[in-house]
Amino acid sequence: MSKTNGRMILNLMLHNAGSHRGAWRHASTKVEEIHDIKHFQRLAQKAEAARIDSLFLADGLSVEVKAVQHGPIFGFEPLTLLSAIAAVTENIGLIATMSTSFNEPYNVARLFASLDHISGGRAGWNMVTTGVQRTAHNFGMEQLPSHSHRYARAQEFADVVLKLWDSWEEDALVQDKVSGIYANANKVHDIHHQGTYFTVRGALNIMRPPQGRPILVQAGASDEGKNLAARYAELIFTVQHTIEEARLFYQDVKARTAKEGRSPGSIKILPGLHVIVGATEAEAREKASELSELGSIERSVMSLSNLLGIDFSVYGLDDPFPELPESTQVNAYQTFYQMVLNIVQREQLTLREFLTKHWIGNGQLCIAGTAEQIADVMEEWYTTGAADGFSVMPQLSFGGVEDFLDLVVPELQRRGLFPESYTGRTLRENLGL
Amino acid sequence: MSKTNGRMILNLMLHNAGSHRGAWRHASTKVEEIHDIKHFQRLAQKAEAARIDSLFLADGLSVEVKAVQHGPIFGFEPLTLLSAIAAVTENIGLIATMSTSFNEPYNVARLFASLDHISGGRAGWNMVTTGVQRTAHNFGMEQLPSHSHRYARAQEFADVVLKLWDSWEEDALVQDKVSGIYANANKVHDIHHQGTYFTVRGALNIMRPPQGRPILVQAGASDEGKNLAARYAELIFTVQHTIEEARLFYQDVKARTAKEGRSPGSIKILPGLHVIVGATEAEAREKASELSELGSIERSVMSLSNLLGIDFSVYGLDDPFPELPESTQVNAYQTFYQMVLNIVQREQLTLREFLTKHWIGNGQLCIAGTAEQIADVMEEWYTTGAADGFSVMPQLSFGGVEDFLDLVVPELQRRGLFPESYTGRTLRENLGL
Numbered sequence: 001m002s003k004t005n006g007r008m009i010l011n012l013m014l015h016n017a018g019s020h021r022g023a024w025r026h027a028s029t030k031v032e033e034i035h036d037i038k039h040f041q042r043l044a045q046k047a048e049a050a051r052i053d054s055l056f057l058a059d060g061l062s063v064e065v066k067a068v069q070h071g072p073i074f075g076f077e078p079l080t081l082l083s084a085i086a087a088v089t090e091n092i093g094l095i096a097t098m099s100t101s102f103n104e105p106y107n108v109a110r111l112f113a114s115l116d117h118i119s120g121g122r123a124g125w126n127m128v129t130t131g132v133q134r135t136a137h138n139f140g141m142e143q144l145p146s147h148s149h150r151y152a153r154a155q156e157f158a159d160v161v162l163k164l165w166d167s168w169e170e171d172a173l174v175q176d177k178v179s180g181i182y183a184n185a186n187k188v189h190d191i192h193h194q195g196t197y198f199t200v201r202g203a204l205n206i207m208r209p210p211q212g213r214p215i216l217v218q219a220g221a222s223d224e225g226k227n228l229a230a231r232y233a234e235l236i237f238t239v240q241h242t243i244e245e246a247r248l249f250y251q252d253v254k255a256r257t258a259k260e261g262r263s264p265g266s267i268k269i270l271p272g273l274h275v276i277v278g279a280t281e282a283e284a285r286e287k288a289s290e291l292s293e294l295g296s297i298e299r300s301v302m303s304l305s306n307l308l309g310i311d312f313s314v315y316g317l318d319d320p321f322p323e324l325p326e327s328t329q330v331n332a333y334q335t336f337y338q339m340v341l342n343i344v345q346r347e348q349l350t351l352r353e354f355l356t357k358h359w360i361g362n363g364q365l366c367i368a369g370t371a372e373q374i375a376d377v378m379e380e381w382y383t384t385g386a387a388d389g390f391s392v393m394p395q396l397s398f399g400g401v402e403d404f405l406d407l408v409v410p411e412l413q414r415r416g417l418f419p420e421s422y423t424g425r426t427l428r429e430n431l432g433l
Numbered sequence: 434m435s436k437t438n439g440r441m442i443l444n445l446m447l448h449n450a451g452s453h454r455g456a457w458r459h460a461s462t463k464v465e466e467i468h469d470i471k472h473f474q475r476l477a478q479k480a481e482a483a484r485i486d487s488l489f490l491a492d493g494l495s496v497e498v499k500a501v502q503h504g505p506i507f508g509f510e511p512l513t514l515l516s517a518i519a520a521v522t523e524n525i526g527l528i529a530t531m532s533t534s535f536n537e538p539y540n541v542a543r544l545f546a547s548l549d550h551i552s553g554g555r556a557g558w559n560m561v562t563t564g565v566q567r568t569a570h571n572f573g574m575e576q577l578p579s580h581s582h583r584y585a586r587a588q589e590f591a592d593v594v595l596k597l598w599d600s601w602e603e604d605a606l607v608q609d610k611v612s613g614i615y616a617n618a619n620k621v622h623d624i625h626h627q628g629t630y631f632t633v634r635g636a637l638n639i640m641r642p643p644q645g646r647p648i649l650v651q652a653g654a655s656d657e658g659k660n661l662a663a664r665y666a667e668l669i670f671t672v673q674h675t676i677e678e679a680r681l682f683y684q685d686v687k688a689r690t691a692k693e694g695r696s697p698g699s700i701k702i703l704p705g706l707h708v709i710v711g712a713t714e715a716e717a718r719e720k721a722s723e724l725s726e727l728g729s730i731e732r733s734v735m736s737l738s739n740l741l742g743i744d745f746s747v748y749g750l751d752d753p754f755p756e757l758p759e760s761t762q763v764n765a766y767q768t769f770y771q772m773v774l775n776i777v778q779r780e781q782l783t784l785r786e787f788l789t790k791h792w793i794g795n796g797q798l799c800i801a802g803t804a805e806q807i808a809d810v811m812e813e814w815y816t817t818g819a820a821d822g823f824s825v826m827p828q829l830s831f832g833g834v835e836d837f838l839d840l841v842v843p844e845l846q847r848r849g850l851f852p853e854s855y856t857g858r859t860l861r862e863n864l865g866l
Contacts, residue, residue: 087520
């Protein structure tokens with residue numbers, strides 16, 4: 001499948017200490033800066049200097065109290081954090097996760113339109129559904145709605161948000177001091193949406209965003225998730241364990257996108273990629289081994305339990321990996337369920353072995369190596385139909401982000417796989433969308 | 434009543450073109466910058482250089498399409514805008530309006546905690562109820578809930594938000610790399626709130642805000658509004674037409690605050706104050722007269738209709754001001770209803786006369802004059818128990834904000850009414866709360 005613009009897309013996921021759960025304990029991490037806005041602003045500025053396409057913030061709407069002892073929670077709310085980053089950057093894209101399960105579309109459309117205006121057209125929305133049972137309890141629900149209900153709501157939610165962004169035509173502003181006409185009221189439209197989940201009558205109370213529509217991102221890999229992506233998304237963040245699985249996913253999503261009448265090139269697939277870069281392979285392996293000493297196995301059990309909606313703390317760590325229920329009985333994240341199922345069907349593992357071998361990056365592709373070795377893997381995935389780019393997660397934020405930007409990005413640029421400068425005015429233009 | 438700290442509080446309300454509806458048409462206004470984030474960042478930096486205590490953003494969650502032709506709508510969502518301002522300022526407080534009627538407390542607690550972390554302890558929340566019928570239609574409701582229902586919800590909403598801010602104890606963070614204990618899970622508490630409007634089980638997913646609790650602001654003047662303020666608020670924004678009415682309101686709120694067991698000094702009352710500053714009185718009057726030529730009377734009718742929940746467009750502009758219904762039949766803003774009622778009972782006016790004479794600043798105190806003249810009025814209100822400070826609304830943003838900061842603030846400082854520098858680390862400390 002041909003590559004639009006002939007270059008990969010690099011999205012950098014921001015973490016406070018790093019994507020590895022033990023990163024906060026590593027010698028390079030300055031714990032006193034983990035929750036400091038300036039730390040995030042510095043990472044953003046460095047990423048922009050390296051011409052990274054976009055920054056990305058994952059999100060959740062709950063915290064498990066017993067988890068806080070094992071490492072930092074993210075903390076900052078993504079839209080406010082990205083607004084503070086927008087103020088100190090000029091070109092880099094700003095993508096925030098916001099749940100369709102526990103928000104109102106009018107508020108969400110407005111927040112992203114506002115970020116798009118604040119940043120001069122650099123906003124993106126990762127429109128997720130929330131699959132964590134505990135979160136429902138923070139929003140007056142005893143039970144999390146079912147997977148299919150959440151996706152039906154997400155689809156209508158996206159529909160309403162798009163209508164709201166479109167409610168102001170591009171040339172609605174007149175600003176004629178002499179006649180006293182500020183805007184053409186015929187070019188601002190109440191949307192009169194009446195659906196299953198939402199009734200929203202009005203126009204948005206902010207002008208059309210600079211990008212027209214902020215970039216839509218989707219991250220679900222269930223059937224419903226892929227269909228939602230095929231219909232609306234422009235970027236896909238995806239969890240892929242092997243290149244073979246990634247290629248199948250890639251082909252599947254591109255085909256579904258074509259079926260929706262959209263060009264397959266209009267949707268860009270970015271698998272998650274955990275990295276540890278070393279000047280030598282030995283140095284990278286040394287860092288990886290330091291980190292694996294620092295991670296908490298209890299915390300890994302909690303993470304697996306949360307993402308699959310199954311309590312794994314009741315199983316022995318050294319017993320064989322417990323049998324998984326049918327997917328229809330799992331009301332959490334199908335993406336992670338499917339990946340874990342694939343792994344445990346392929347390999348005979350104890351729970352502990354599974355966690356230490358495969359769950360460092362929640363099952364995602366994870367490479368420790370030199371810039372050349374990492375670029376080799378990225379090039380292979382990119383040139384053989386497994387990815388349009390990557391959502392990069394350095395396992396260490398302090399030092400590790402710089403290593404990726406200073407060593408891997410220039411290597412990709414030398415190979416002609418990644419551009420040297422921003423050429424567009426907005427994120428949409430820079431992504432070639 | 435004695436003044437805490439012996440000095441007034443100055444809060445500056447941010448408008449894009451100015452608080453006057455015709456400001457965008459004034460010669461001094463650069464229309465091309467009205468929706469530019471840099472314009473707001475510049476105003477904020479100038480206000481900070483003048484040692485203004487806080488910036489304030491009003492807000493709404495709907496737009497009336499036919500109103501857009503008459504002037505700019507605000508546009509930016511307050512939390513994102515203030516986060517972008519936080520990034521370019523150091524000391525000034527950042528107060529955003531967010532409705533308790535169309536949001537969830539978990540999301541609101543988190544947004545303000547995040548802004549408080551981003552700004553190093555400068556956030557404030559103006560916890561309003563929404564009284565605009567049209568807004569209900571953007572959130573799936575056919576009818577706006579009743580005034581008393583909205584206030585009962587607001588009270589429980591504030592209660593939940595405070596519990597969430599308190600869910601992390603101050604010293605919960607441990608960050609001990611050696612033992613691997615990041616936070617003390619015994620100092621993070623699920624709140625287990627079960628009330629009439631909300632059920633919220635969990636702890637907040639962001640650490641305790643730097644201020645502990647961001648500053649709480651309230652702006653309603655109904656009985657329910659004043660009781661809500663007496664119970665929770667630390668700053669009151671209030672709409673007062675005359676010094677006599679302002680004194681009665683001041684005494685009433687301080688008394689209610691004492692009845693709640695709080696010190697009357699722990700609540701600061703800031704009436705709204707529209708200003709036009711001139712080097713001479715003649716210059717100020719000239720500007721005021723230019724502005725009154727530029728305002729749209731249709732837009733004033735819409736504003737009056739919205740705030741009172743009564744359609745005034747059906748009445749003749751040159752007929753006597755129509756008879757108002759009983760307050761119990763008005764499901765909008767009691768504050769404005771009561772003020773309008775007071776005015777029209779006192780004076781015999783046509784609708785047009787009312788609008789041009791009293792509705793420039795939605796009925797609020799409005800002074801055009803020299804720095805000395807404006808300082809005289811502020812001093813009188815401040816020293817005679819009508820105000821602890823002011824929420825200042827320059828009628829022109831371009832030039833008019835600077836005039837206030839460059840001319841009026843130094844005059845207040847010369848008189849010993851306003852401090853010369855920030856002395857605290859947080860907004861709470863700077864306000865002496």
